[in-house]
Amino acid sequence: MTSLSVKTVPSKSKFDFGEFFRRYGTAVIFLLLVVCATMLSSSFLSERNIMNVLRQVSGTGIMAVGMLLVILTRGIDLSVGSIAALGSVLSAVIVAQYSTGASIAMVILAGAACGMISGVLVAYVRLQPFVMTLAMMAIARGMALIISNGQPIMMGERGDTITDFGTSFVYGVPMPVLLMLGVFIVAALVLNFTKFGRLIKAIGSNEEAVRLSGIPVARYVLAVYAISGALAAVAGIISTSRSGVGSATVGVGSELDVIAAVVIGGASLMGGRGSVFNTLLGVLVFGVIGNIMNLINVPGYHQQVFMGVIIVVAMLLQKGTGWLKR
Amino acid sequence: MSQSLIELRGITKSFGGIHALNGAQLQAHAGEVHALLGENGAGKSTLMRVLGGELQPDQGQLIIGGEVLSLKGPGDAMSRGITIIHQEMALAADLTVAENIFLYDLPRFISWRKLRARAREILDRLGFSIDPSALVSDLSVAHQQVVEIAKALSRQARVIVFDEPTAVLSTQDADRLLEIIDGLRKRGVAVIYISHRLDEVFKIADRMTVMKDGQWVATVTPADTCVSEVIRLMVGRPVDTLFCDRNARQHGSEVLRVENLNASRKVRNVSFSVKAGEVLGLGGLVGSGRTEVARLIFGADRCESGSVFLKGRKLKLRSPQDAVAAGIGLVPEDRKGQGVILDMPIRANVTMANFSSVLNLFGFIQSDRERGVVEKLAGQMRLKSSSIDAPVSSLSGGNQQKVVLAKWFHLGGDVIILDEPTRGVDVGAKREIYELIEGLAANGLAVIVISSEHHELFGLCDRVLVMSEGQICGELQPDHYSEENLLSMAMTHRPALSHVEIRT
Numbered sequence: 001m002t003s004l005s006v007k008t009v010p011s012k013s014k015f016d017f018g019e020f021f022r023r024y025g026t027a028v029i030f031l032l033l034v035v036c037a038t039m040l041s042s043s044f045l046s047e048r049n050i051m052n053v054l055r056q057v058s059g060t061g062i063m064a065v066g067m068l069l070v071i072l073t074r075g076i077d078l079s080v081g082s083i084a085a086l087g088s089v090l091s092a093v094i095v096a097q098y099s100t101g102a103s104i105a106m107v108i109l110a111g112a113a114c115g116m117i118s119g120v121l122v123a124y125v126r127l128q129p130f131v132m133t134l135a136m137m138a139i140a141r142g143m144a145l146i147i148s149n150g151q152p153i154m155m156g157e158r159g160d161t162i163t164d165f166g167t168s169f170v171y172g173v174p175m176p177v178l179l180m181l182g183v184f185i186v187a188a189l190v191l192n193f194t195k196f197g198r199l200i201k202a203i204g205s206n207e208e209a210v211r212l213s214g215i216p217v218a219r220y221v222l223a224v225y226a227i228s229g230a231l232a233a234v235a236g237i238i239s240t241s242r243s244g245v246g247s248a249t250v251g252v253g254s255e256l257d258v259i260a261a262v263v264i265g266g267a268s269l270m271g272g273r274g275s276v277f278n279t280l281l282g283v284l285v286f287g288v289i290g291n292i293m294n295l296i297n298v299p300g301y302h303q304q305v306f307m308g309v310i311i312v313v314a315m316l317l318q319k320g321t322g323w324l325k326r
Numbered sequence: 327m328s329q330s331l332i333e334l335r336g337i338t339k340s341f342g343g344i345h346a347l348n349g350a351q352l353q354a355h356a357g358e359v360h361a362l363l364g365e366n367g368a369g370k371s372t373l374m375r376v377l378g379g380e381l382q383p384d385q386g387q388l389i390i391g392g393e394v395l396s397l398k399g400p401g402d403a404m405s406r407g408i409t410i411i412h413q414e415m416a417l418a419a420d421l422t423v424a425e426n427i428f429l430y431d432l433p434r435f436i437s438w439r440k441l442r443a444r445a446r447e448i449l450d451r452l453g454f455s456i457d458p459s460a461l462v463s464d465l466s467v468a469h470q471q472v473v474e475i476a477k478a479l480s481r482q483a484r485v486i487v488f489d490e491p492t493a494v495l496s497t498q499d500a501d502r503l504l505e506i507i508d509g510l511r512k513r514g515v516a517v518i519y520i521s522h523r524l525d526e527v528f529k530i531a532d533r534m535t536v537m538k539d540g541q542w543v544a545t546v547t548p549a550d551t552c553v554s555e556v557i558r559l560m561v562g563r564p565v566d567t568l569f570c571d572r573n574a575r576q577h578g579s580e581v582l583r584v585e586n587l588n589a590s591r592k593v594r595n596v597s598f599s600v601k602a603g604e605v606l607g608l609g610g611l612v613g614s615g616r617t618e619v620a621r622l623i624f625g626a627d628r629c630e631s632g633s634v635f636l637k638g639r640k641l642k643l644r645s646p647q648d649a650v651a652a653g654i655g656l657v658p659e660d661r662k663g664q665g666v667i668l669d670m671p672i673r674a675n676v677t678m679a680n681f682s683s684v685l686n687l688f689g690f691i692q693s694d695r696e697r698g699v700v701e702k703l704a705g706q707m708r709l710k711s712s713s714i715d716a717p718v719s720s721l722s723g724g725n726q727q728k729v730v731l732a733k734w735f736h737l738g739g740d741v742i743i744l745d746e747p748t749r750g751v752d753v754g755a756k757r758e759i760y761e762l763i764e765g766l767a768a769n770g771l772a773v774i775v776i777s778s779e780h781h782e783l784f785g786l787c788d789r790v791l792v793m794s795e796g797q798i799c800g801e802l803q804p805d806h807y808s809e810e811n812l813l814s815m816a817m818t819h820r821p822a823l824s825h826v827e828i829r830t
Contacts, residue, residue: 193690195681198674206667212626212658213678213733214650272669 025317026265026281029310033288041295049291051174055242057287058176059084059235059251061280063258064265065187066115066228068279071262072191073224074204074271075129079118080232080258081251082140083111087236089144091162092153092246100161108233114140115229119222133225137255144248153246166241176238183231188276200224204271260307261286264314285310329392331356331516332408332485337376337386339540346372347383348540354485354516359507361519361527364537364560365752370520373537374487377518378410379403404430407484411474411491419463423449426462427476448476452506466613468499475506486510487518490750492526496612496778497813504530522752523779524553536560561754568757569785570764572804577788578602580637581772582654582741584623587632592618594796596632600741600772605763607787608776610816615796616776617659620743623774624656625649636740650679653739657730659746659776661723665730668719672711675718675729676700679737703732708758724748724755731762742766743774748782760786780809792816 021028037044063080070077087107095103118136121127155162165175191197199220202210211217232251239250265282267274289310293303330353339347347369354360362370375381377388379397387394390406397403403410417426424445425432433441438459445458454472462470471491478486488507492500500523507517507530521527527534528548536543536559543559583599593615600606608616621627623634625643634641641652649656658664666675677684677696684696700714707728711721718729727747734742744763748756763786767773777783783790784807792800792815800815 189690193693195685195689195691198691202667202670202674202678205669206663208664209667210678212624212646212656212664214645214647215678216645216647272667 021317022266022319025314026278026285029264029314029317030281030285030288033285033292037288037292037295040292044292044295047172049295051169051172051177053284053287053291054177054180055174056290057283058174058180059238060254060257060261060286061180061283062183062231062235062238063228063254064261064279064283065183065276066224066231067255067258067262068187068265068267068274068276069191069200069224070129070228071259071267071269072200072204072271072274073221074207074269075122075221075224076133076259076269077115077118077225077228078130078133078255079114079136079140080228080235081254082137082144083114083229083232084236084239084251084254085144085248086114086140086147087111087233088240088250089148089153089236089246089248090233091237091240092155092159093147095155095159095162100159104162104237107237108230111233111236112226112230115226115232116222118229119225122225123218123221141248148246148248150248155240155244155246159240159244162237162241163244166238166243176242179234179238183234184276184280191276196220196223201272204273206272257286260311264311266318282314285314330354330389331391332377333387333389334373334377335387335389337373337383337388339372339376339381339383345540347376349386349542350537350540351542352518352535354518356484356516357511357514358532359511359517359519359530361521361531361534362537363520363524363527363534363556364543365754368537368560368752369540370537371489372540374410374489374518374520377403377408377485377487379408404481407482408487409478409481409483409485410487410489411471411478412489417462417470417473420461422459422461423456423465423473423476424458426473427458427480429477430481444480445476448479451479452476453502468495468612471495471499471503475503483515485516485518487520489520490522491519492521492523496610496614497780497809498611498817500526522750524556525781527556528553557753560752568753569760572605572786572788575603575605575767575788577604578770582623582774583635583638584619585633585635587619587622587634588630589618589622589627590630592796593622593629596793596796596798598791598798600774602740602770602772603767605767605773605775605787607783607790608774608793609780609783609790609802609812610793612778614793614816616793617745618796619793620656620745620774620776623649623741624654624743626656650737650739653737653741655679655734655737655739655742657727657734657742657744657747659749661726661730661749666718666726669717671715672704672709672718672721672729673697673700673714676703676714676732676736679733683736699736700732703735706735707732707762722752722755724751724759727751727755727759728762731759735762735766739771741772741774743776745776746778747775748777748779780812783812 043049063084067077067080090110091103091107094106114136118132121132122129168175170178199210199215203217203220207217236250240246261282262274262279264285265274265279267279289307290303293306333353335351337347337350338345350369350373352362352373364370372381376383379400379402388397418429424441427445427448428441442458449456449458452472452475456465456469456472462473491503495503504526510517519527519531531548533545533547534556535545536556538560578601580599581602585597587593587596596619608619610616618627622629625646625648634643636652641648643649662668673696677700684692684699686692697714704714709728710725718726721729748759751759763773775783775786790802791798792802792812794816802811
């Protein structure tokens with residue numbers, strides 16, 4: 001049976017710590033954090049707190065899936081936070097005139113369109129992904145500010161269905177969390193068992209070899225940016241659904257959180273390497289750290305420093321133990 | 327005989343329980359060209375990494391100038407005058423030639439005029455007119471190699487190791503390199519020379535050390551041995567004929583026809599055709615446009631004018647996708663950069679060009695079917711790997727090439743173009759690749775082989791087109807196969823023999 005992890009390495013008879021951490025580093029960090037959190041705060045393991053953490057990371061998680069796909073192709077998408085803001089604003093504006101279903105579809109399409117613009121310029125015109133999505137980050141945020149005129153937009157009664165989604169539970173699990181898990185499951189299936197998934201990993205590993213195998217590489221690259229944009233818009237809708245307000249200041253700086261989560265999940269910015277399951281763990285690690293520090297009242301500024309340290313530790317663990325010997 | 331300048335004695339090195347080196351030894355005198363021979367995986371490169379300070383041996387001694395030393399790292403080795411010119415070149419592609427040559431001792435403030443003048447001097451000494459202010463990425467592979475050598479010379483090296491230097495060079499450049507090496511020998515440098523081209527080795531080497539399975543086998547001189555004897559030492563068994571009998575081939579009707587292909591100045595009015603079951607060779611010097619022609623036919627580059635017909639039907643080749651759909655495969659010359667995806671399993675590499683055969687209705691990969699297909703192909707190709715799930719990077723060069731071939735076997739098209747199919751591949755795997763090419767021809771494919779090793783073209787091909795400066799300047803039939811004929815066509819645009827057919 002194929003495991004969820006992307007890289008399967010032939011097992012050796014001897015236990016290899018470096019290899020172990022490369023593959024399960026994120027899981028180890030996650031478990032350690034959970035153990036620490038349980039010891040530090042009695043309320044951490046309560047159902048309410050767990051669901052709270054999950055709900056907080058649902059937007060980041062959904063964006064992380066899109067980011068993982070982009071990073072696998074050796075790209076980067078800095079525009080996700082801004083597209084989420086555009087999605088948040090648009091959903092509040094559009095739902096005032098159209099039905100809920102049509103509004104959601106339009107918002108997701110708008111996000112996908114932003115992603116496609118980046119995708120076309122990256123895949124066909126060969127602009128560098130960093131620069132292109134940096135531009136899209138400014139453009140999408142600017143659009144969100146223009147449309148909202150810089151003001152929060154209340155959804156009103158017409159947005160009740162959306163607000164219901166953000167605030168309701170199924171068997172005690174918030175809907176956005178279920179949606180996030182659904183996105184992760186679909187992504188895991190796609191990445192591990194479909195042509196699309198295999199090819200985007202292959203493109204990140206050696207684009208030229210894939211092209212010379214007769215694969216239309218640009219089409220796949222375009223697709224991952226479009227997916228990333230669409231998922232960012234979904235994250236924007238979730239934000240609106242939780243607060244009932246469309247805001248152009250949603251997701252400021254969140255592209256960095258998303259990239260950090262994907263990287264903590266072991267994906268390589270050089271492309272070709274990363275797994276959906278570990279990305280989910282990376283997102284959870286991020287959520288749990290923030291949660292513990294809130295529970296034990298660590299001031300916000302200190303939290304940032306600690307966050308940064310955790311990213312470095314995670315990277316070192318995944319690098320294996322080899323660097324210790326040098 | 328003079329005292330050894332360097333001596334490696336009883337070197338043992340293992341990686342995770344596998345002995346890469348097991349009591350290997352080598353000595354070289356000042357002013358000697360010492361060839362190091364062996365199949366890929368025999369431990370030559372590992373031994374040289376020990377000499378270069380990149381690896382610490384588990385056991386054994388390194389003696390330099392009569393002194394037992396342990397090298398602390400590559401920098402230490404360099405400061406003791408040991409330079410290794412690797413197979414994969416270590417040049418900064420975006421810097422200029424001059425900067426690369428002096429990369430290790432760039433002055434704090436660079437005077438461009440002086441730097442260029444110094445670079446110019448070294449390059450002139452080597453006899454190459456390379457512009458010191460050109461970017462390395464703009465140079466041909468052969469010229470990049472020259473820059474590597476210039477870099478070593480700039481550091482006053484006493485021992486220079488060449489790891490397969492001529493694998494990427496045309497015969498003309500390779501000859502020039504041999505002259506350079508001869509010059510180094512006269513200046514008292516100890517040259518250690520790793521190469522798979524035995525004819526070259528016999529020309530240049532004073533002594534030869536043969537390795538097999540990480541062990542020393544023999545040290546001999548060219549005078550008291552012969553090529554087949556050395557091959558026997560390397561392989562451990564006698565090698566009969568490397569090539570299959572081309573007379574057994576059955577030629578069918580024309581499959582591929584190329585008419586007046588043009589692309590900037592690199593390819594000019596190239597026309598030819600290939601029949602089913604025929605193996606056509608493209609010979610000539612490196613840079614004569616052979617690779618460019620291959621890439622045009624495969625749609626990897628755009629042509630300015632000209633047309634390609636497959637079985638009489640005109641093809642629209644805008645991208646490799648069109649070529650693959652039409653049933654044309656390309657085994658590119660840069661195996662690691664363009665042929666295989668090193669990090670991915672063998673399985674994924676093989677099915678890359680023909681996914682539809684392993685997908686189900688919903689676009690999911692059918693693991694069982696894929697496994698079956700790939701295992702069958704791996705068996706056919708005698709692929710040596712731990713499993714088809716192993717990453718391609720774990721394979722030797724020859725086996726990596728088999729993975730690329732398996733990809734096109736799996737596509738099962740009508741035309742396959744092989745660009746330097748056995749570059750950097752050891753003798754045993756070469757023979758197997760030749761057999762696979764034979765198998766492709768026997769299956770009725772039209773095969774085009776590009777090679778800088780002339781005996782390979784002559785051994786494999788039914789006829790050889792010779793290219794020069796982007797044009798086809800002649801065609802050799804088997805009766806006229808000889809290095810002189812090929813070179814005289816390539817270099818004078820005129821055949822050495824009056825009755826050889828000329829195409830213009």
